[in-house]
Amino acid sequence: MESTKIEQKERVAADVIAFSKNGEPVLLVEVKSSEPNSKNDLYIHQAINKIISYLRGADELIPFAMLVTLKNIQIYQWDGIKLSEPIACLQTGDVLSYYETEFKNKKIFHLYLTTLVEAWLRDLAYHWKFPNPPAKKELETIGLVKRLVNGTTQAEVIISNDTLR
Template identity: 50%
Template sequence: MIYRDKQTLTWWEIRAIQATNLEDIDFPDIVALDKEEQIVLIAEVKGLPFNFQETKAKKYAILRLIDYLQAAKIAIPFAMLVDVNNILIFKWDGNNLSEAIISLNTADVLSYYEPKFRDKRIFSLYLKGLTEAWLRDLAYHWKSAIPPFTKEMTEIGLLQLLEDGTTQLY
């Protein structure tokens, strides 16, 4: 987006302009925007057969998040890794990514949107959609007045940023 008051392009728009093919563009899986359309969270999501339980996979995913955060040239306060086991949320201070400030059981969060979550094989595209459903529910309560883990999202300061915002899948 071009922000009229800033007259700048976001990192993702610059990458899109520079890319010769759409396949060359590398984006986070989910981007959450606040009500002012500023990015407040980026997420990497991996469904079956992948997960972040393996140390190397988690380290690589965290490095990808850091690359996105550094390249964005704007302050994005939160980053998230999601697999079928856990949702890990991190804080970004502009230079450093914290250790996970919260770890949630993915099934506990997303079973609200897919009651058979624990009984199904959840692949990446579906996991992205369920994660986006939860973030949008936190943002504007499309399914519930109190979405899963609202209290925890408030305590870390993420809910306040998500309220009345939206998400984008890539």
């Protein structure tokens, strides 16, 4: 009997995509909840390469990207060809402790960190928790908040043909 090989195409999923009120993707978020085993620079470099790969694979231009680690939130701009240097850097604990008061004192796992990031982004869009969500001014300065207003987020978005339309 002959064995048949079934090829499975790897599904590439972004942790979070934030969409404008018109449904346009405006922000791709990569969440890293594990502490790096080796040098932090290599860990960040690999995460940035993953973000670039996702942005290149998207059918539409996603103008902003965010890398969230347990320590920092870095925001970048994407022009369709090149990812900028960070245009905003925030302390993760300072931002997300508004949504989890024990953030700095307990172990935070990937799914929970992703959920907290989504809560923050939705708060920036709708002010459901705070009239002035954390880091709102910094994100207004770079033009991100105006694109998030009345938008939404979606976790685990598959990056491939027509997934963002």
